[in-house]
Amino acid sequence: MIKVFMxxxxxxxxxxxxxQSDLSVANLSLxxxxxxxxxxxxxxxxxxxxxxSAEVLxxxxxxxxxxIISGEGEQRKYTDKDGVERTxxxxxxxxxxxxxxxxxxxxxxxxxxxKQAMDLDSIPF
Numbered sequence: 001m002i003k004v005f006m007x008x009x010x011x012x013x014x015x016x017x018x019x020q021s022d023l024s025v026a027n028l029s030l031x032x033x034x035x036x037x038x039x040x041x042x043x044x045x046x047x048x049x050x051x052x053s054a055e056v057l058x059x060x061x062x063x064x065x066x067x068i069i070s071g072e073g074e075q076r077k078y079t080d081k082d083g084v085e086r087t088x089x090x091x092x093x094x095x096x097x098x099x100x101x102x103x104x105x106x107x108x109x110x111x112x113x114x115k116q117a118m119d120l121d122s123i124p125f
Contacts, residue, residue, distance in 0.1 A: 002073035004091045006045060007099065008032040009066050016058040026054035030067060047071070049093045057096070066099025 008030030016026045026049040033042045047069060049057055061067065071093040080086050 003070070004045075004073045005068075005070045006030055006032060006091070007066070007068045008045070009099075010061060010063050011044060012063050014058045014061060016054055023050060024052070024054040024058075025050055026057050028057070028067075030069065046088065046090045047093050048090060049096070053093070053096065060098070065101050067096055068099055069093045069096045071095070 009032075011029040011031050014026050014028045016024055018024055028047050028049070029044050030047055031042045031044050033040050035041075057067075069091065071091045073089060073091050075087060075089050077085060077087050
């Protein structure tokens with residue numbers, strides 16, 4: 001198992017969908033920028049969040065917001081549209097917390113009952 005901890009900003013608004021069993025799944029990309037001398041390099045990580053946590057993130061986070069996540073990294077193989085086999089590394093998020101909102105925006109205040117409703121035990125792994 002590869003354990004991943006990451007602090008990054010959302011690269012775009014969160015995409016949410018439902019599985020056939022009506023489980024919410026949020027797919028997101030987190031970017032983290034490192035600086036060395038006068039150069040910046042941003043690394044992107046694809047992440048998936050399940051259940052009530054997915055719904056909360058989709059409702060209260062948007063492009064540019066900061067998230068701190070931890071989860072299990074997994075490698076998967078797929079074939080792209082040109083028929084080339086590729087490998088992707090993704091994180092199945094097990095826990096997360098809100099970070100700073102994007103500069104110049106006001107965030108939605110998360111009600112206390114939503115905080116209590118987040119049940120990370122509903123994640124299917």
